[in-house]
Amino acid sequence: MTERFHRIPLGPGGEFDLIRRLLGPEEALSKGIVLGPGDDCTVLEGGMVVSTDMAVEGIHFREDWVTWAEAGFRVGAAALSDLAAMAAEPMGILLALALDPSKTPESAVRVQEGVSDACRREGIQIIGGDLVRSPGPTVLNVVALGRSDAPVSRAGTEVGDDLWVTGELGGSGAAVELWGRGESPPPELRERFVRPRPRIREAAWLAERIPLNGLIDLSDGLAGDAGHLAAAGGVALVLEEGSIPIHPGVKSGWDAPFDQLRLALEGGEDFELLLSVAARTLDVWVHSFQDSFGLCLTKVGRAVEGEGVYLEGLEGEMRPLEMSGFNHFPGEDEG
Amino acid sequence: MTERFHRIPLGPGGEFDLIRRLLGPEEALSKGIVLGPGDDCTVLEGGMVVSTDMAVEGIHFREDWVTWAEAGFRVGAAALSDLAAMAAEPMGILLALALDPSKTPESAVRVQEGVSDACRREGIQIIGGDLVRSPGPTVLNVVALGRSDAPVSRAGTEVGDDLWVTGELGGSGAAVELWGRGESPPPELRERFVRPRPRIREAAWLAERIPLNGLIDLSDGLAGDAGHLAAAGGVALVLEEGSIPIHPGVKSGWDAPFDQLRLALEGGEDFELLLSVAARTLDVWVHSFQDSFGLCLTKVGRAVEGEGVYLEGLEGEMRPLEMSGFNHFPGEDEG
Numbered sequence: 001m002t003e004r005f006h007r008i009p010l011g012p013g014g015e016f017d018l019i020r021r022l023l024g025p026e027e028a029l030s031k032g033i034v035l036g037p038g039d040d041c042t043v044l045e046g047g048m049v050v051s052t053d054m055a056v057e058g059i060h061f062r063e064d065w066v067t068w069a070e071a072g073f074r075v076g077a078a079a080l081s082d083l084a085a086m087a088a089e090p091m092g093i094l095l096a097l098a099l100d101p102s103k104t105p106e107s108a109v110r111v112q113e114g115v116s117d118a119c120r121r122e123g124i125q126i127i128g129g130d131l132v133r134s135p136g137p138t139v140l141n142v143v144a145l146g147r148s149d150a151p152v153s154r155a156g157t158e159v160g161d162d163l164w165v166t167g168e169l170g171g172s173g174a175a176v177e178l179w180g181r182g183e184s185p186p187p188e189l190r191e192r193f194v195r196p197r198p199r200i201r202e203a204a205w206l207a208e209r210i211p212l213n214g215l216i217d218l219s220d221g222l223a224g225d226a227g228h229l230a231a232a233g234g235v236a237l238v239l240e241e242g243s244i245p246i247h248p249g250v251k252s253g254w255d256a257p258f259d260q261l262r263l264a265l266e267g268g269e270d271f272e273l274l275l276s277v278a279a280r281t282l283d284v285w286v287h288s289f290q291d292s293f294g295l296c297l298t299k300v301g302r303a304v305e306g307e308g309v310y311l312e313g314l315e316g317e318m319r320p321l322e323m324s325g326f327n328h329f330p331g332e333d334e335g
Numbered sequence: 336m337t338e339r340f341h342r343i344p345l346g347p348g349g350e351f352d353l354i355r356r357l358l359g360p361e362e363a364l365s366k367g368i369v370l371g372p373g374d375d376c377t378v379l380e381g382g383m384v385v386s387t388d389m390a391v392e393g394i395h396f397r398e399d400w401v402t403w404a405e406a407g408f409r410v411g412a413a414a415l416s417d418l419a420a421m422a423a424e425p426m427g428i429l430l431a432l433a434l435d436p437s438k439t440p441e442s443a444v445r446v447q448e449g450v451s452d453a454c455r456r457e458g459i460q461i462i463g464g465d466l467v468r469s470p471g472p473t474v475l476n477v478v479a480l481g482r483s484d485a486p487v488s489r490a491g492t493e494v495g496d497d498l499w500v501t502g503e504l505g506g507s508g509a510a511v512e513l514w515g516r517g518e519s520p521p522p523e524l525r526e527r528f529v530r531p532r533p534r535i536r537e538a539a540w541l542a543e544r545i546p547l548n549g550l551i552d553l554s555d556g557l558a559g560d561a562g563h564l565a566a567a568g569g570v571a572l573v574l575e576e577g578s579i580p581i582h583p584g585v586k587s588g589w590d591a592p593f594d595q596l597r598l599a600l601e602g603g604e605d606f607e608l609l610l611s612v613a614a615r616t617l618d619v620w621v622h623s624f625q626d627s628f629g630l631c632l633t634k635v636g637r638a639v640e641g642e643g644v645y646l647e648g649l650e651g652e653m654r655p656l657e658m659s660g661f662n663h664f665p666g667e668d669e670g
Contacts, residue, residue, distance in 0.1 A: 042463035054431040096389040128377035136471025
């Protein structure tokens with residue numbers, strides 16, 4: 001990447017309005033920084049990429065839903081997914097942990113084991129950290145460090161590009177919805193929540209074969225992350241309703257097509273990849289991808305002139321997608 | 336640094352016992368990692384150094400003691416101090432913030448301004464981050480990114496080395512002690528707590544002039560951090576009671592020499608530097624250092640065979656120093 005990127009625009013939503021306020025007016029990037037706030041990772045000269053992800057007990061995980069080790073695994077995997085979203089190779093993780101001493105030391109050890117497990121699966125390890133006391137909920141912060149000779153930002157989508165997504169969507173959000181109703185999710189949905197697999201090898205494989213214009217991981221949900229991709233690229237994105245790959249556990253558990261689509265569009269934390277490539281450049285690689293990874297790769301839409309994200313219905317009707325994904329900070333108009 | 340460091344041993348203390356448990360058995364470092372857990376920063380191939388620091392409301396800062404901007408400034412400065420402790424040049428900071436939406440967005444904006452202010456003072460900026468909701472206390476995590484062609488670890492102290500410390504000690508701990516009693520610290524002590532200055536330029540200046548064998552910043556207190564330096568170097572350290580530079584605000588506020596010494600040894604978060612150098616190599620540079628920075632530089636002891644930290648009294652009597660510094664996780668024997 002020879003271009004010097006500045007700030008990447010974020011999509012709509014109360015959380016992102018606050019982030020925009022926090023960022024303040026854009027400044028020139030300081031020495032050694034290639035890509036600043038707004039993308040999945042910051043990029044430093046030399047190809048180092050780094051991201052920071054925080055998870056809070058009661059918000060991102062709950063002791064009555066998951067074990068401490070699963071909570072650790074999830075946060076580790078989520079952080080590594082930010083590296084996948086840059087098509088970067090992972091180097092290591094820093095884990096900072098704030099916890100209530102009444103749960104110490106066993107919960108700390110279990111959380112660390114979970115993060116370690118997520119690291120080991122990608123051939124890396126925990127290479128630093130911090131441990132402090134919390135008078136309240138357990139808080140984890142995971143920093144993912146990686147590198148790439150050609151990190152892929154969110155910002156390069158061009159009008160006419162095809163949009164593709166890996167895997168099947170909505171499984172993780174479906175598990176959360178069931179827990180929220182007091183039900184236990186079936187194993188295939190629970191697994192999507194507790195053992196997400198960051199698509200690191202998949203992103204590298206794709207980036208080796210064709211130019212990826214824009215790349216983002218699905219943490220806020222397809223609609224929300226498509227909003228970020230659209231804003232970053234200065235384009236509008238059209239998602240084709242009939243093409244969106246819905247997780248089989250969602251299809252079998254929710255009868256109404258509306259609910260299935262809602263979970264696939266708005267369910268967060270699937271940690272699949274959404275990418276934009278020049279039209280018809282990826283089609284020839286689909287079978288080879290699916291054979292290599294046992295994971296589907298689906299063309300879900302296209303980039304057009306304009307802004308925002310649109311859902312194209314089965315009859316060709318277009319409607320703007322309301323912003324979605326899990327909004328930590330509703331705007332004032334949303335209460 | 337051509338040597339490939341492995342894990343750096345930590346000093347005694349319940350918090351560090353737990354960290355040792357968390358780290359588990361030592362593994363070979365994965366590809367691209369030069370120095371793993373246990374030092375102030377992790378070091379990557381190519382000279383990138385990185386550290387992660389978490390701070391929790393009610394533990395590391397309190398709204399009735401400091402403003403939100405001051406809390407942010409402190410955490411930013413503390414993270415940058417980890418770069419000073421490697422004699423590294425700062426590149427940027429990632430800020431992750433978990434906060435209660437009822438305080439949003441003003442406290443978030445203030446915290447961010449404080450961290451930004453600490454960055455600007457060192458010529459860098461916030462280059463990434465995360466923002467999430469907390470149902471409990473505000474939690475900040477700051478990742479400091481820097482680089483050095485020759486990062487200085489904690490591990491190189493040799494028997495016979497002189498020990499030196501920058502600045503005057505105990506001021507920050509004295510402010511906390513006064514707040515703890517319900518008193519307001521005088522401005523010169525409050526300033527030491529709320530506006531610590533990471534010794535980045537000082538560390539670089541020293542490293543340019545003489546070989547630094549061991550280097551650490553004082554976050555846990557002189558006694559505790561000397562314990563880490565001793566453990567990392569495989570030596571014992573002797574601190575000379577009469578040489579320890581006590582902050583003038585401590586001298587004027589505490590009559591008993593015992594209390595003054597206690598604050599200088601055990602008060603945390605002075606963010607000065609403790610360094611070990613070959614005997615008599617630094618003496619000739621002291622005046623030039625003090626002229627350059629307006630900061631004192633004091634020989635406080637020496638490295639000898641053995642382990643642990645000893646205080647040498649005014650009559651030459653030696654006694655082992657109990658471990659100290661702020662212990663987040665007392666061991667079982669300490670309750």
